[in-house]
Amino acid sequence: MHPQRKQRLQMVVFIVVAASLAVGLLLFALRGNINLFYPPADIAAGKAPVGQAIRAGGMVRAGSVVRAPDSLKVQFVITDYAADLTVHYEGILPDMFAEEEGAVVAGMLNDQGELMATEVLAKHDENYMPPEVAETLHPKVDAQHRGGYGQ
Numbered sequence: 001m002h003p004q005r006k007q008r009l010q011m012v013v014f015i016v017v018a019a020s021l022a023v024g025l026l027l028f029a030l031r032g033n034i035n036l037f038y039p040p041a042d043i044a045a046g047k048a049p050v051g052q053a054i055r056a057g058g059m060v061r062a063g064s065v066v067r068a069p070d071s072l073k074v075q076f077v078i079t080d081y082a083a084d085l086t087v088h089y090e091g092i093l094p095d096m097f098a099e100e101e102g103a104v105v106a107g108m109l110n111d112q113g114e115l116m117a118t119e120v121l122a123k124h125d126e127n128y129m130p131p132e133v134a135e136t137l138h139p140k141v142d143a144q145h146r147g148g149y150g151q
Helices: 003-033 040-044 131-136
Strands: 036-038 053-060 073-079 084-090 102-109 115-122
Touching: 036 040, 040 053, 040 084, 053 084, 084 102
Parallel strands: 036 053, 084 115
Antiparallel strands: 053 073, 053 102, 073 084, 102 115
């Protein structure tokens, strides 16, 4: 093999190995930051992983919000009208958080199937609902709530 051709081949092999290594390291670094969305029905069916960061969404069930009198702990139920999910959260809830309104929560499921939330997001105005929530509530949500921005 000609020395120049051998050098080119070595360079191509080096580039392929380096690119593969870079992609592998990137995927390894991102694996802990991936939050998959699950509706309450999928969580109740056991499709959501326990102890892994997930997001869930639906409507806050009326009469389900229970606040601790001596701390910022709050418990409420998210529903997609097929199943309910009990959520535990400690912190200040968004101003727009209310019963019978849409919400998305992020956190981890415990062994009892309850979500230990680290973040609670509420809809920002009367016509918007996160697309993931609107899709899971499709039969129960009227057309004005199914759109995104500008619809």
